[in-house]
Amino acid sequence: MTKLATVLAFDLGASSGRALIGELLPDEASGRKQLKVTEIHRFPNEPIAVRGHLHWDILRLLQELKTAIRKAFQEGFAPQAFGIDTWGVDFGLLDASGELLGNPYHYRDSQTEGIVEELSELIGKDRLYEQGGLQFMPFNTINQLYAMKKANSPKLDVASTLLLTPDLLAYFLTGEKVCEFTMATTTQLYHPKEQQWNTALMDQLGIPSQLFMEPIHPGTIFGTLSPDICAELDASPMAAVAVGTHDTESAVAAVPAKGDLPFAYLVCGTWSLLGTELEHPIVTPEAQALDFSNEGGVGGTYQLLKNIMGLWILQECKREWDEQGSKLSFAEIVVQAQSAEPFRSFIHPDDPSFYAPSGMIGRIKAYCRQTSQPVPESVGEIARCILESLALRYRHALTQMEELTEQSFSGLHMVGGGIQNKLLCQLTANAIGRFVWTGPVEASAIGNMLMQLVALGECANLQESRELVAASFPIEEYAPEHSEAWNIAYKAFESLTME
Incomplete structure (x- = not known):
């Protein structure tokens, strides 16, 4: 060919x-x-x-x-x-x-x-x-x-x-x-x-x-x-x-959003970046109070987004389990998390105690102990605590972003390596009470390619580039489940993480 x-x-x-x-x-x-x-x-x-x-x-x-x-x-x-x-x-x-x-x-x-x-x-x-x-x-x-x-x-x-x-x-x-x-x-x-x-x-x-x-x-x-x-x-x-040399911006370029409607995205990996694409930055006192960033995007856009600690926390826990000799794969960890009791304990993923490497498991336990929650002990309990907390944090950030932009988003596009964790994708849909669309996995690399194709004259602009992504890669859809239970969990999460 x-x-x-x-x-x-x-x-x-x-x-x-x-x-x-x-x-x-x-x-x-x-x-x-x-x-x-x-x-x-x-x-x-x-x-x-x-x-x-x-x-x-x-x-x-x-x-x-x-x-x-x-x-x-x-x-x-x-x-x-x-x-x-x-x-x-x-x-x-x-x-x-x-x-x-x-x-x-x-x-x-x-x-x-x-x-x-x-x-x-x-x-x-x-x-x-x-x-x-x-x-x-x-x-x-x-x-x-x-x-x-x-x-x-x-x-x-x-x-x-x-x-x-x-x-x-x-x-x-x-x-x-x-x-x-x-x-x-x-x-x-x-x-x-x-x-x-x-x-x-x-x-x-x-x-x-x-x-x-x-x-x-x-x-x-x-x-x-x-x-x-x-x-x-x-x-x-x-x-x-x-290209969009900041990997977040390359990933956003590869979000297969349709038309000119505003969309919400989550670039999911070591860090989680939840945001939306705008024509101009929002540097208001309200945006400052809610701790949102304005980063330049491709195609003359700006990204209003929030940095969330992301799967770094789980990666660090896995590193400790590996050192202890368990050698569990991420897929095996997710299976154990799937079987663990839901809504048992939560952490605030952006708490400063989770920023530094080493000792992550101990710091998760200490956080739960200090907040009078059941302390997770098993691999499944700890992983479930992390993943549910991330999903609830995404809901929190999405709600704040809607307040800032005065927009209502019908769902959330998730891209990046983190979408291979299907449990996190489903938990996110459950937490936000809306559809989640995932793909592509290699979003940053694909967005990188798109800007090269624009430079070579093979794609006319950002929208045509996104249409190419939609035509080239499968998109998976997750429907929200158990809404009432998640609403109750969100109230408990909010009480721990008041900003």
Whole structure:
């Protein structure tokens, strides 16, 4: 079959990365195009602790990207373009000669402890929110840079350029330094209303504003795979495309929503991001009070969303069970959760005690004990507690979002790796009392591919791209069940998690 285009998407999450080939194919029977996705490489992404700090092993990640490029050409795909999306906020610093100044810090590094409170006192929470539009999260780029400034880091004195993670990896592959728009908006240093860097705030904090470049938008070709990389990997030149480099925004681009109606989505993985797509940011006092973020999206949109701790909590529990020798798969854990007693105990997934790695099981038990609930002991009880709490937290956030936007959503689109947990999908439908539509699983990588296809002229715009997703991937529907029991459970959950 004749291929209309072939692209390579690198999708790096906080715990693993993957490289996938997207082939745009004509469907002669329907006359519509279809996107075929093939995974060619998958690899772990594990932070490294060094002398009290937590870092990303950025050069190892670069090597994994190179391995994927080599595999792509060895397997005969010959992609015309590539794009990279990753988690947000983290960055590398380059000196004047383009050399990397040390391994980038991991967003869970302890250097930012207490910085949110300090900046809120120094600048004022109202100004920080109105000019940055983000939830007050310890890992935001502004907090990392201010922590480095406070520590008198010599890196800031000699740095010439700041590159956020996907742009840094693209620089290694192309030699081109760029700053992509969606990632820029995760820094809390980009003014969402004025659509420019907040240099006045940078100057006040002593953060060098010359480190930041003018952002480019998703769907822009900015370079090619460099000749030395092509020679090293026996690869042909590929166009480098600025996709929605923040993985959340790439995932939202792949939500198969129909028409122009507003829709609610949940990007479900290590983190859960529940939001809706808007033409303009909402940086009102009400949005600040409800702790919603405004992040730049693809196609000139903004995403009003809430960060929720997500399946990180269950992942950490699984890691502890593995260390104890149980070696249960996630599927086996879900089976045990399915059999456990419902509505026995809840946690607030965004409680600060669940932010740090290690000791998660003990902290869940401590939370339940401190809130006078039955303490979960078995694998099934703990997993059920986590999954029901996440589902109820989604309902809470969805209700708040409807208040802010004055919109009513008929259901929830769930995308990302977390939708493979079918129990969580059903519990979410039950909790919100509405339909849940799931798919695709590899939403970030697919959204990455879509912006490459826009850049190559194969998709006209965001809506046509979403129609391609709907035509190419199965969507599963979950109907709500046991509504009254869930309404009672939600009241109990609210009493524990009053914000």
